[in-house]
Every structure is written in C-alpha cells, then in structure tokens.
Amino acid sequence: MKASRRDFFKVGLLGGAVLLVGSSLSAFTRVKSSKNNSPKLDFLSVSDTELLLALAPIVLKANYPGSLEKEAEQRLLRAIDQQILSLGEHSKKQLQQLFDLLGSSTLRYFAGGPSNDWSTASTDHIERFLDDWKHSLFALKRTGYAALCKLITMNWYTQPENFLQAGYSGPPKIYPPQE
C-alpha cells in the first residue's frame, strides 16, 4: 500500500508540473470572453469556451442542442462559468490549469488532444481524446476527463428545457400566498 501511494504521488507531481508549464505558457494569451454577442462570462476565456462548445455535442450527443436550439451554447457556458466562479481556490486553480493546458496547441497535442483549434477538430479526434483521458493511467487525466464531463452534463440537465430528456416532468407548481 505504501508503494502505491508513493507512485500516485510521483504521477501527481509529474502531472502537476505539466499543468504548471501549461499555465505559465498561456498566461499571456488568456482573453476574457466578453465580446459582442457572447454572454458576460467571469471565469471562462474565449479559448475555454471553444473547448467546451467542441466537447458539448460529443458528450451530450442527440440531446444537444435540443429544444434550446440557438440558446443552448450561451445557457450552457453561462451556467458552467458561474459554477466555476463559486468553487474554492484550489479547485478553481486546477480547472484554470486544465483549461490552459487544453488551450495551448503544443501542450494539448502532447496530452492527446487535436493540434488544430478545438472549433475545427473532427468528431473522431474529440472522441479519441475523451476516451484516451477516460482510460488513462494518470490520475490527473482521469480527473480532468471526469471534471469536463461533469461540468457539461450537470449544467445541461439543470436547464428546465432539458428535463424531458431525463424523463422528468419537473417540480410541482407553487402558488405563493397573497400577502
């Protein structure tokens, strides 16, 4: 048991180092996403939103964009953004590093992602990337995969328009008392 804990620690450090490099590389290029018709986002950068919007149709398949249609992208991004914003410092930093790693074309190529931009990556390539991370021997990649999927699915299925995709007919209607 001791040996396995030590191995885990080594893998953790290695992963941490890779992510740190990623973070310092892209620190110069993080552009806040607040332009034109995109919603006001407090955490996600333009490159983060490209990643999430490339993953969403692969993670959610036929349920995306569903009845939300054109609104789907903005609703999903806004919900994810606000959730990350309320996370503790440690989790927020880890996600920042994950997004920065996957936002840098060089680093994401070595991490199994596409070398071209996420917005032009093929479905096959994104599928391969997700499967590679899901099955990885590195705890950091597995956790990264789990975190990305969680952020997307959770913030998708909280939207009332998507309840029926989960066979859920919603809560009772509340009629407040007259005061």
Added chain:
Amino acid sequence: MKIVSEIRGISDPYSAKKAIVKQTINANQLEADDISADVIIIGTGAGGGTSAEILAQAGLKVLMIEEGPLKSTRDFKMDEQKAYADLYQESAGRATKDGGIGILQGRCVGGTTVINWTSSFRTPSPTLDYWQKTFQVQGCSHSDMIPWFEQMEKRLNITPWHGVNENNTVLKEGCEKLNIPWKAIPRNVKGCWNLGYCGMGCPTNAKQSMLVTTIPDALEHGATLLYQARVERLLIKNNKVTGVECIAFDDDKQKTSKKIIAKAPYIILAGGAINGPALMLRSNAPDPNKRIGKRTFLHPTVFSFAQFDKEISPFYGAPQSIYSDHFQWKNGTTGPLGYKLEVPPLHPAISSIMLMGHGNSHVADMAKLNNTHAMLALLRDGFDDDSEGASITLADNGSPIVDYPMNDYLFDGIKRAYLSMAEVQFAAGAKKVRPAHQHGQWFESYESFKKGFTHLEHKVSNNLVGSAHVMGGLAMGENKEVCLVDSHCKYHYLDNLWVFDGSVFPTSIGTNPQLSIYALVCKQATKLAKELGKKQPSSA
C-alpha cells in the same frame, strides 16, 4: 404514492414575524464596523442552530454569524441549479484535493440542515463505545446520551416515516427477499407533503431544519443573526479569543471590502468540519500536537444503479425512508470497512454526474431515469488504523483544501459494497444493474455481475465517490495526543472557545449525522448555559 402537482398557501417565517425580520442583518447593510454580544456563535447549521436556541432561552445575548445567504421558503423553487448556487458550498462542486470525492455541504442560514434528506438516527452505541475507549471521551456513553436524543427528537418531530416511494421500496423488497434486516428511517418533518425536494430547501416548511425551528426561536429570544459574513480569523491573545474578524460577502458570493469586528466573552465555533478547522488554521490557534484538521471523515459513499420495467419516478417522494445496517457492524467496530445501505433521490443534474461518462450510453441512461433506482452504501471511515480520513490544509487565499488519500482499505470496502448493492437490487427484481464507475457496464443477472465486476479497476476518478457528511478535524476527547476539545467540547488550549458541531467527532458516526450533532450539542450547550448563567446573573 401520489405525485403532488401544486403547492398553495405556504407562508415564509422570515417575512411573517417582526422579531425575526428586525434581528436579521445582511452584513453588507450593517452600518457599524463592530458588534458585540454575550456569546458569538460562528455558523448556523445543526450545531450553531441548536446552541443558539438554548443559550438565547437562558437569557444570554447571542450573536449568530453565518457565511452564507439567508434563503427561506419563498426562495425554495425545487430547482437544482438555483438550489446548488444558493445553498451549497462551492455550488455543490466542493471536492477533495485530487478530485476523488465530491462533497455536498450547506452554505446558507441553517447550514446543511436546510439541504439534507432529513434522515435522523441516534449515534450508534459501538461508535460511542469506541470514542470512550480510544479517545477517552467522558460522559457520552449510550445511556448518558439517551435523554438528549429524546429531547431533540421531540424538538424536531423526529419519527419513522412510512410514506415510502418506489425508489426506497426497492431496498425494502430486496432486503426482504434476501432475508436481510431493514427498517424505516426516522425523519425530522412535520406535515410533510412527500414531495422529494428536501435537497433543494423545503418549500412547505415541513422539514424541521434549523431555519424554521431553533433559529427563529433564538431570534424571538433576542438573538441577532448576521449573515453573508465570513469569519476570517479569531483574534487570539493570552489563551483567549478576544474577537472575531468578519468580511461581508455580496449577493454574488464575492468578498467586499467591509470588515466587521465582533466581540463577546464567549465564542462557539459551529462552522462544520472543513470550514471550522480551516478557520482555526487561519487564526494560528494554539495546537501543540499539530492536530487541527486531522482525522476529517466523510462517510465516502458509492452508488449502484438498477433499471426496472416498472416506473420508479426517483424524483418524487421522501428521498430516504428505508435503510439497512446489515453490513455496517458485521465485522465488529474495527477491521474491514462496514457500510450502511440507503437510497438517493435522482434529479436530472445530480444523476447526470452519478451516471458518469459521456456520449450515447450516457444519453441512453439519462433517458431511462424514470425507470431507474439507485442505491448507496455509506462507508464508516475512521475506525481502523488504515482509515485516517482527510487532513485540512489552506490554499493561498485561506480557503480549505481537503486532502483525502483513497487507499486500498477504502477500495476494499467499496468493492464489497457494490456487490451487496447489486445483490439486493437483483433480488428486488431489477432487469439490469450498473455500478457508478467510469467503466461500469450494465449486467443482467447477479451471476454475470459478480463475474464481470472483477475486471473493474478501482482507483481515483474511476469510481464515483460522494460525501454528504463532513465530520471531524477538531477531535473530542481527553487524549490530548490526538484530541483538541475536551469531553464538554471546550477547546483544550483556549479558555473561552467551545466547538459545538460535527467537527468534534473523533471518527465518522456510521450513520447520517444530524441527530448526533443535535444531541451532543444540546447536552454541551445546556451545560454551558448553566455555567454562563451563574457567571452573568445580570443578563440571566
């Protein structure tokens, strides 16, 4: 079970009563920069709420300080997104350092009692015996505790629930088929509508959380509630807490520049495990054996899904009403991990996380949710040398990091728990069963499950592990090598600080902990109220 389609005529206690409105202050709107009282209570969950009522009734001027917002009946819309954002720590995204365990914990006036699933159990006797033997906890034997359990059961209307929904019926029927003992869960509800939204704030005031019971009562007895105020540090001088430094938070949960100093001769820490120990670390509280934040326990919990031909409608009805302790104490108190079997509700967003994975299989599983049941196994951590739990450290900005290394001892318990759950689910007539694991597949019989299951690797982020119970980090007992508070929950190294919440538990409880917190705090706060009443005859 009848599914309720509308709710009418429910009023909100926080807008109805004058005393409650008058003494409830948003920290942003407090004009002064200082505030004083006889007793400051930090945190308003199970521990803070219970002590506030007792101390206020004893005639002491109580000040409750809460980090989270004041959300009450009119805000509870049975909406996952709104509830997680308004009522949970880190919008329900709190997790351990390596991401291996997700943690659901409250962050609002009333704390986790506002969002728990109402299960109310007495502290198991083997747990209390173990504390006495291992940590030299005094005066908390099972017979010592009985009157306090009784008092809080009466206060919060705790009785076994019989309106069992389909999701819980699966556990009951599976146990019956296998000849495994099961029981009805006692719940703290009064006039419950059996809606199923306990985790999002009760919209009918039925749940007897601190929000609708002890806190309003304390306010009517002259207490003050300051909310959206995070205690940044305790000011400590000569073994005494001389004051409490708070920062006001705005409605978007962001820090403001407003600082408030609160002063009182007596301080009660009730911020819950994780946040309480983090505050002690930030305050450089005396801790000669470096024990603050150590032995933090989570009841790591794993899940198993089962699909049925019939409708389960796991969204509706009291979320938890049946349990089985068959596997909890089977191997004795120490030794291999024991676990309690219960059932979680399956609203879409939380289910989407628990199902794990992505793509077509995830979409197909989501589409079958109405025919899906889930079972959970709550693992009893902290009773073996191989189960030290988490330690709390601080991030650069002073927020807590929960470092819970998942070891072979834990994974051994997790593996056995999946097998038990699958056996019960198939016995109850499940068509297919799938463990909540990244690589878990659907199995069509218990035989095929047992065979196929052995190929699964159990490691960080492969298994879905959650926690809804945070305990420990400021252990109670006279054994000072590991304990920080004495058997009356007074901090060993400070003269005027008491810790009245679940962070004093030296192990996990082995069952949903709210009644354990209520009863222990009721006992300790009653004793403290008597002592302070004698010292301060003027305010009694």
